[in-house]
Amino acid sequence: AAVDKGTYPFFMLKEIDEQAIVARNLIEHYFVNGLPQIDEKILSAIKQADRLYIVAAGTSYHAALIGRRFFEKWAGISTEAHIASEFAYDHPLISKKPFFVFISQSGETADSIQVLDFIKKEHYPSLTLANVMNSTLTREADFALPILAGPEIAVASTKAYMAQILTQVILAAALAGGHDQLQAELSRLAIDLQTVIDGQDKIKELADTYLVHADRAFYIGRAADADVTLEAALKLKEISYTLVEGFAAGELKHGTISLIEQNTPVIALISQSKTAGLTRSNLEETMARGAKAMTIVTKNLASSDDDIILPALNGEMEMFGPILEAVPIQLLAYYTSLGRKLDVDHPRNLAKSVTVQ
Ligand code: G6P
Numbered sequence: 001a002a003v004d005k006g007t008y009p010f011f012m013l014k015e016i017d018e019q020a021i022v023a024r025n026l027i028e029h030y031f032v033n034g035l036p037q038i039d040e041k042i043l044s045a046i047k048q049a050d051r052l053y054i055v056a057a058g059t060s061y062h063a064a065l066i067g068r069r070f071f072e073k074w075a076g077i078s079t080e081a082h083i084a085s086e087f088a089y090d091h092p093l094i095s096k097k098p099f100f101v102f103i104s105q106s107g108e109t110a111d112s113i114q115v116l117d118f119i120k121k122e123h124y125p126s127l128t129l130a131n132v133m134n135s136t137l138t139r140e141a142d143f144a145l146p147i148l149a150g151p152e153i154a155v156a157s158t159k160a161y162m163a164q165i166l167t168q169v170i171l172a173a174a175l176a177g178g179h180d181q182l183q184a185e186l187s188r189l190a191i192d193l194q195t196v197i198d199g200q201d202k203i204k205e206l207a208d209t210y211l212v213h214a215d216r217a218f219y220i221g222r223a224a225d226a227d228v229t230l231e232a233a234l235k236l237k238e239i240s241y242t243l244v245e246g247f248a249a250g251e252l253k254h255g256t257i258s259l260i261e262q263n264t265p266v267i268a269l270i271s272q273s274k275t276a277g278l279t280r281s282n283l284e285e286t287m288a289r290g291a292k293a294m295t296i297v298t299k300n301l302a303s304s305d306d307d308i309i310l311p312a313l314n315g316e317m318e319m320f321g322p323i324l325e326a327v328p329i330q331l332l333a334y335y336t337s338l339g340r341k342l343d344v345d346h347p348r349n350l351a352k353s354v355t356v357q
Helices: 011-017 019-030 040-047 058-073 110-121 136-140 159-175 182-198 200-211 224-240 249-254 273-287 315-339
Strands: 051-056 079-083 098-104 126-130 143-146 216-221 243-248 265-270 292-298 308-310
Touching: 011 019, 011 315, 019 159, 019 182, 040 126, 040 143, 040 159, 051 058, 051 110, 058 079, 058 098, 058 159, 058 224, 058 315, 098 110, 110 126, 110 136, 126 136, 126 159, 136 143, 143 159, 159 182, 159 315, 182 200, 182 315, 200 265, 200 292, 200 308, 200 315, 216 224, 216 249, 216 273, 224 243, 224 265, 224 315, 243 249, 249 273, 265 273, 265 315, 273 292, 292 315, 308 315
Parallel strands: 051 079, 051 098, 098 126, 126 143, 216 243, 216 265, 265 292, 292 308
Antiparallel strands: none
């Protein structure tokens, strides 16, 4: 049956709003008696590997960047994330016992299929995490797991990105042999996601004052937040047509700071305690040059001057920073596109699934 957008003006907003439900569905599907349950065959195939190669395109690649940290920190497996269109023709030295993970919303991205065809010829094992099951990437990989986001209609991916990250978190925990607090932590995170979604009036106001009239913008962050800047920039540019760059905050002084003029929006993502102070001082450097600075910060690292304050993530929970940050970066993009009266769900020149290389 066709999916209906109900009372929503655009599918994208509906799909952003569904993200807490997506998180709960994943918990319900993958946890049994408080522990993550993944097919033993998949776990043992991955455990035999000396390195994971996650291959994906677009937003799915950005989800891979986030997931990578969980495979390394929790499961102790060296993990690389790769852009499919690059890996297909210019791959790095492959380890002795590689395992390939494909991440895809559609399961039909030509660039990713190209890599799967190549690694199958080499007899390397593979797993696909996809939203559309029974797609080429799920059928042709050795294993497949669903990300359970439900149909995603808007061209700009939102809830599938969330589901891709969460599925990797659950898989990494299962590889680590459980993590008995995880179900409770993810349930808490689903509540926090809903809190951020419910606070979107403030985010709309910020989009209206900072972004709707800007011709360029920058996202900065460090560590896991640096990875999120890439998705934040992609979301904003693809649907609002603003020229946006996202990068590691420490790189500002090596070039991009020369683009800061009076009122250039610079948005800092701050959820990692080790680097919070450094990112803040980078942001201040841009303000000294006239930038209009905005902050998206978790409560434990925030002060009352911050703009978007996300629920607190203390200690180890900090690793979930990118998951909470996903919502405000999507909403800022959505409300900027809306404020410009653009067709949010159908940005020009873009397709939901790209089946050409
Ligand atoms: C297209 C879509 C993106 C998506 C990318 C990868 O560019 O517009 O939203 O991230 O393809 O697609 P996949 O289906 O493999 O996740």
